[in-house]
Amino acid sequence: MSVPTLQTWDGPPITIGVIGGSGLYKLSSISPVAEISVTTPWGSPSSPITIAKTTAGNHVAFLARHGRNHAILPSNVPNLANMAALKHLGVKAVLAFSAVGSLREEIAPKDFVIPSQIIDRTKGVRRASFFGFGEEEGVVAHAGFGDPFCEVLRPIVHETVKETLKEHSPDVKVHEGKTVVCMEGPQFSTRAESLMYRAWGGDIINMSVLPEAKLAREAELAYVLIATATDYDAWRPSSAAVNVAEVMESLKANVEASNVVTTKLLDRIAQEVDSDDKPSIKGIKDSMKFSIMTRSDVIDDKAKQNLRFLHPWFARE
Numbered sequence: 001m002s003v004p005t006l007q008t009w010d011g012p013p014i015t016i017g018v019i020g021g022s023g024l025y026k027l028s029s030i031s032p033v034a035e036i037s038v039t040t041p042w043g044s045p046s047s048p049i050t051i052a053k054t055t056a057g058n059h060v061a062f063l064a065r066h067g068r069n070h071a072i073l074p075s076n077v078p079n080l081a082n083m084a085a086l087k088h089l090g091v092k093a094v095l096a097f098s099a100v101g102s103l104r105e106e107i108a109p110k111d112f113v114i115p116s117q118i119i120d121r122t123k124g125v126r127r128a129s130f131f132g133f134g135e136e137e138g139v140v141a142h143a144g145f146g147d148p149f150c151e152v153l154r155p156i157v158h159e160t161v162k163e164t165l166k167e168h169s170p171d172v173k174v175h176e177g178k179t180v181v182c183m184e185g186p187q188f189s190t191r192a193e194s195l196m197y198r199a200w201g202g203d204i205i206n207m208s209v210l211p212e213a214k215l216a217r218e219a220e221l222a223y224v225l226i227a228t229a230t231d232y233d234a235w236r237p238s239s240a241a242v243n244v245a246e247v248m249e250s251l252k253a254n255v256e257a258s259n260v261v262t263t264k265l266l267d268r269i270a271q272e273v274d275s276d277d278k279p280s281i282k283g284i285k286d287s288m289k290f291s292i293m294t295r296s297d298v299i300d301d302k303a304k305q306n307l308r309f310l311h312p313w314f315a316r317e
Ligand SMILES: CSC[C@H]1O[C@H](OP(=O)(O)O)[C@H](O)[C@@H]1O
Pocket: 020, 021, 022, 023, 065, 066, 074, 097, 098, 099, 100, 206, 207, 208, 209, 247
């Protein structure tokens, strides 16, 4: 179905953003109503943003992390533009899908995992903050990141995914409270690294939760990762180490299950973010006001203009 391409959105509020990972290049379970090309002070997002409407009438913004043709490496994803574009559209919560390797026997390929912690193994090649670099050099902020995912939405996402999959795919387990290791890539890990991540307490591994989750926090977006396992990485002594063919084998089933999950999940989460009084929003709204260290009178005009795209209140006091 072809939908209009718009520059701005003046329809009903869009409170939820969905980021599709490997294999999930569109949401086929809900109806698209428009496509938006947003440009941000940090460039263009990975893909045009599709606005879609759920059966209950909630509007959602979807973008494909690696582009619709999967032409963007994990290290080159324009994470700042992705988060800034979603925030600018009015999004309050982001549900991010990701294909992950499993570091634990009990997390089988095709299982879902809603993690609670992250270990950072990216190597500093990705810009990881809206502050302190580029045109924003000279503005210092330190966001809290002890709990990297939204602690209000995370259990609700877990319960809803579990309930939905119980009916649709009873063999698929849904795990929670796990730790995701984010590595640099694009090559997969060595066996030694894979074993080391297990010893560190890692449960699953991907290449894309960072800096996405950090930037979501700085943009004051409630962020939850919905990980789907595709492989056992490289730690199992008697199995071949992960390769793309193995990942692709699980991906088709995972994408189908992800589309099933979104039908209920989006309307459930919409109820949790429909007003600023809801705990998920209260917990993060205005949090960055208390994280900025730099005096506003020394911040240059260009940095102020850019950061106001993200936070209209920035440096006005
Ligand atoms: C296709 S395997 C490696 C690739 O898959 C994951 O992508 P995404 O998180 O967008 O689903 C992983 O992070 C790597 O980028």
